[in-house]
Amino acid sequence: MPVIAVLIPSDTSSPERMPPGLDAFEGRAEVRITDPDGLPQALEGADALFLWDFFSEAVESAWPHADRLQWIHVAAAGVDKLMFDELAASQVTVTNAQGFFDRPIAEFVLGAVLAQAKEFALSHRYRTERRWVHRETRRIQGQRAMIIGTGAIGRETARLLRAVGMEVRGVGRTARREDPDFGDVVSSEELAEHAGWADHLINAAPLTPQTAGLISAEILAAMNPEAHLVNIGRGESVDEPALIEALQTGGIGFASLDVFAEEPLPQDSALWDLDNVLISPHMSGDVVGWSAALAEQFVENAERWLAGETLNNIVDKDRGYVPRH
Amino acid sequence: MPVIAVLIPSDTSSPERMPPGLDAFEGRAEVRITDPDGLPQALEGADALFLWDFFSEAVESAWPHADRLQWIHVAAAGVDKLMFDELAASQVTVTNAQGFFDRPIAEFVLGAVLAQAKEFALSHRYRTERRWVHRETRRIQGQRAMIIGTGAIGRETARLLRAVGMEVRGVGRTARREDPDFGDVVSSEELAEHAGWADHLINAAPLTPQTAGLISAEILAAMNPEAHLVNIGRGESVDEPALIEALQTGGIGFASLDVFAEEPLPQDSALWDLDNVLISPHMSGDVVGWSAALAEQFVENAERWLAGETLNNIVDKDRGYVPRH
Known part of the structure; x- marks a missing residue:
């Protein structure tokens, strides 16, 4: 019987500590639930590993115990916390949670864009100060959004921002034109030349060697002083000290940050x-x-795996994300 | 030469105290700029009145001096502050600023809907407390928005909310089906029966005898305890003490208020x-x-008036808004 190890958080107070639905495999697979401390032992003889504790970095140190592992599924869109050289070089297939987060994150970005344009943060502050201060705010129709990362989340974001009348461009590994969702895509190497175009610069990229530190002091300096930075990718893609200084000194106007x-x-x-x-x-x-x-989503992929079918959401381990078909 | 009186605010510190572009009428009309104190005198012999001071209530007391007035243009979408019985009964045509505000207000509503769904207000509060508190927030796709007021602002709001995947219903004077923007429209008299359907109840109605106090304690009690009230119409359409109590006691979840x-x-x-x-x-x-x-917008309408053409945005003085064509 195939063995599926399931890594859960060590924090016993976590409200969703156990993934539901694993009883589906009863009689067809052995399911080994483990916390990070038990991972080395659980990996011995395991054929698959489900990282329910999706930001765990415990796999690398337990790796010598993975004697017959074929597949790792991560319940997250980003696999940067998991990835290490031996895994990348191995035959182990990595899949992720691509798909589920696209729409919720795109909505978060649109909400952040509107909240910045309509100055909701300032209205919340004025409420606590009992101040009634009329201001002229901005129309988002016709505003310019530049989205770094042309994967599934970036694309859903592009579609949603276009649906409300915004002008959109993408930033990707290679420049191209007439992309169905972005129109123009500029190369991330040329971001400094293009960043001044944006009213809203949105990072939706996975963390990879190409995107680490991409939003540097230079990029921030190239942005419009009223512009808005949105980060729903990874904190390490932004030079955080430089961002703090830009926000303190008026280099940019506002930042909406979900990652740090x-x-x-x-x-x-x-x-x-x-x-x-x-x-x-x-x-x-x-x-x-x-x-x-x-x-x-994991149970569905595990059913495919048990049936010998091709898995969904296979990550390109060199690139660090699921390539577009 | 026709005479156009222009009412400007008495507050000399007002940044936009004088409307631009009135020099267009030079040699074709006499333009009399006045503050509220000078209005009675300025109205004598005036053919038209432009209420640049759009929330002024000075016209009613100056009304006996309006000896040849044909037309009043108000630089606002709502004419409730202007309207009084003698004006309604008179032959004077009233026009308003319908059109300009539709899209900006619809964007504000969408922003408020997203900010409530994503709990931005709570995130702002937690920031001031240096607290990192992960929560599950809501997806707006498929959420239900009920829009009171089927005029231009309500329609633009309906279109924008539908464009991002929300389910929309209207509330109007009469129930109807298959409205191009709202789908189903329920009668405002039956609002109590329908208010529980909504995740977001949005007031976009003008202030009229039918809408004054419409969002009563009864309506608030009929709403879902997690629901969100958005008011971009007029404050007098809501029972404000009842709203405060509902917000304090968990009767509803959140309110985004632009009017009071x-x-x-x-x-x-x-x-x-x-x-x-x-x-x-x-x-x-x-x-x-x-x-x-x-x-x-006023200058354009005045050009039509000087040329003897039909004016844009003529308000139905009995209803208190520009009827749909």
């Missing part, structure tokens, strides 16, 4: 003190029902 | 103390350029 270089955001981060940020605790995709949906 | 029974919102209003409100100082439609656009 260190999470939870450390208590001494200067971001907490800024009025011109939205700090969201890495939850933009986690809409009601997310947990059950991610478990279901 | 008294404006500016009084310092002692309990709304300032609530965490589950967005207080916006009657500015949802006032996007950058609004002032110039409203002046231009």
Whole structure:
């Protein structure tokens, strides 16, 4: 009988500590539930590994125990926390949760764009100060959004922003024209030349060697002083100290951040003190029902695996994401 | 030469105190600029009146001096502050600023809907407390929005909410089906029976005898405890004390308010103390350029008037808004 190891969080207070639906495999597979401490032992003889504890970095140190592993499924869109050289070089297939988060995250981005344009953060501050201050705000129709990352989340975001009348461009590995969702895609190497075009610069890219530190001090300096940075990709794609300085000195206008270089955001981060940020605790995709949906997505993929069919959402381990078909 | 009186605010510090573009009439009309104190005198012999000071209530008391007035143009979408019985009974034509505000206000509503679904207000509060609290938020795709008021602003709002995948219903004077923008329209008299359907109840109605107090304690009690009230119509359409109580006791979840029974919102209003409100100082439609656009809209209508053509945006004085063609 095939063996499926399931890594759950060590935190016993976690409300969704156990994925639902694993009883579907009864009589067809041995399911080994383990926390990170038990992972080395659980991996011995395991054919598949389900990372329900999706940001765990425990796999690398347990790797010598993976003596017959064929497949790892991660219940997250980004696999950067999992990936390491031996895994990339191995025959093990990695799949992820692509698909589920696209629409919720695209909605979060549209909400952040509107909240910035309509100055909701300032209205919330003025409420606590009992101040009635009329301002002229912005129309988003015709505003310009530049989306870094042309994967599934970036594409859904592009479609949603276009549906409300915004002008959209993409930023990808290679420049191209007439993309069905983005129209023009500029190369990430040329981002500095193009960043000034955007009213909203949105990072929807996975963390890879190409995107680490991509939104540098230079890119921030090239942005419009009123512009808005949205990050729903990974914190490490932004030079966070440079971002803090840009927000403090008027280099850019506002930042809506769902991800950070260190999470939870450390208590001494200067971001907490800024009025011109939205700090969201890495939850933009986690809409009601997310947990059950991610478990279901794994069960569906495991059914394919047990039946010998091709898996869904196979990650290109060199690129760090699921390539577009 | 025809005489056009232009009412400007008495507040000399007002940044947009004078409407631009009136020099267009030089040699073709006498333009009399006046503040509210000078209005009675300015109205004597005036053929037209432009209420640049659009919320002024000065016209009623100056009315006996209007000896040859044909036309009043109000630089606002709502004419409730202007309207009084003698004006309604007179032959004077009233026009308004319908059109300009539709899209900016629809964007404000969509922004408020997303901000409520994604809990941005709570994220702003947690930032000031340096708290990292992951929550499950909501997907707006498939959520239900009920829009009170089937005029131009309500329609643009319906179209925008549908464009992002929400389910929409209208509330109007008469029930009907297969409306091109709303689908189903329920009668405002039956609102209590239908209010529980909505995730978001949006007031986009003008203030008329039918809509004054429409969102009563009974309607609020019929709403879902997690539901969201958005008011971009008029404050007097809501029972504000009942709304405060509903927000305090969990009768509804959140309110995004751009209009209030008294404006500016009084310092002692309990709304300032609530965490589950967005207080916006009657500015949802006032996007950058609004002032110039409203002046231009008047100049265009005045050109039609000088040429003897039919005016744009003629208000049905009994209904209190521009009827749909």
